[in-house]
Amino acid sequence: MIVVCPKALASNDSLSLERNFLKYYLSICKKKAKLANEVWETFRYKTLQLSADKDGAYERIAEYRGMFEPETLVLNAEFQEEEPKKEYSTEQMKEKTKSFLERNWADVELFITQTPENYKDLCKTKDIPLMSLSEFYLDCMSNDKNRDLLMRYWYKIYEEGRE
Amino acid sequence: MSKIFEIRIVHKDAMPEHVRRQIVADAVKKGVSFQKNFKGFAKVTYITNSPKSIQSVEPIMGTIIDYFEANKKEGVSIPSF
Numbered sequence A: 001m002i003v004v005c006p007k008a009l010a011s012n013d014s015l016s017l018e019r020n021f022l023k024y025y026l027s028i029c030k031k032k033a034k035l036a037n038e039v040w041e042t043f044r045y046k047t048l049q050l051s052a053d054k055d056g057a058y059e060r061i062a063e064y065r066g067m068f069e070p071e072t073l074v075l076n077a078e079f080q081e082e083e084p085k086k087e088y089s090t091e092q093m094k095e096k097t098k099s100f101l102e103r104n105w106a107d108v109e110l111f112i113t114q115t116p117e118n119y120k121d122l123c124k125t126k127d128i129p130l131m132s133l134s135e136f137y138l139d140c141m142s143n144d145k146n147r148d149l150l151m152r153y154w155y156k157i158y159e160e161g162r163e
Numbered sequence B: 001m002s003k004i005f006e007i008r009i010v011h012k013d014a015m016p017e018h019v020r021r022q023i024v025a026d027a028v029k030k031g032v033s034f035q036k037n038f039k040g041f042a043k044v045t046y047i048t049n050s051p052k053s054i055q056s057v058e059p060i061m062g063t064i065i066d067y068f069e070a071n072k073k074e075g076v077s078i079p080s081f
Helices: A016-028 A037-050 A054-065 A090-107 A120-126 A133-142 A144-162 B017-029 B032-037 B064-070
Strands: A002-004 A033-035 A068-070 A110-112 B004-011 B041-047 B053-059
Touching: A002 A090, A016 A133, A016 A144, A016 B004, A016 B064, A033 A090, A037 A054, A037 A068, A037 A090, A054 A068, A054 B004, A090 A120, A110 A133, A133 A144, B017 B032, B017 B053, B041 B064
Parallel strands: A002 A033, A002 A110, A033 A068
Antiparallel strands: B004 B041, B041 B053
């Protein structure tokens, strides 16, 4: 499985191309990237809090849910829906992501993180492959299987530029 | 009515044969300009409950990135971690 850290999921950095490629990759490969429950809950909670259009926010969350998945499915008993109750601090999300990696180390094929310094020791001990979004993008270029995916992605961007 | 739980943008090649045929037939019905921009992707909508169930499968124009761009809503903000 592919695991992502909070910053790889959503951030205001300049990596929209690389982040979009990850979404494209997950969609084409029909895969979902996993994250700690607390990261997903915070993402849901904050998206709903920050958005004026609540229906639109629910739809966007559903779109993200199609690409990213928390470790366990937590539904409320009454409506059988995911219900974010609170947000977690950056430190808590980091610790929970570490715990998730530690418990699932043998199933992790790749951990994508924008803050490798937080996880370097753990990944070294457990031998978990770690990459940033940019490294993942570059790695796909050198991988025969994924190069075709990247070519299609580039062609799409090229086509857009021509329009 | 149940809320939407999950939306997946999936390429038709990754779907079973009968769904693939349905997607192409739906894309044809939508007219020439849709067909021109149809890249084989479909939007699969799942509704909330456990277990979740598929509500609809519909072809979309362009790829997943185009879908995200086209569906950007003004009142929706994604947090930054």
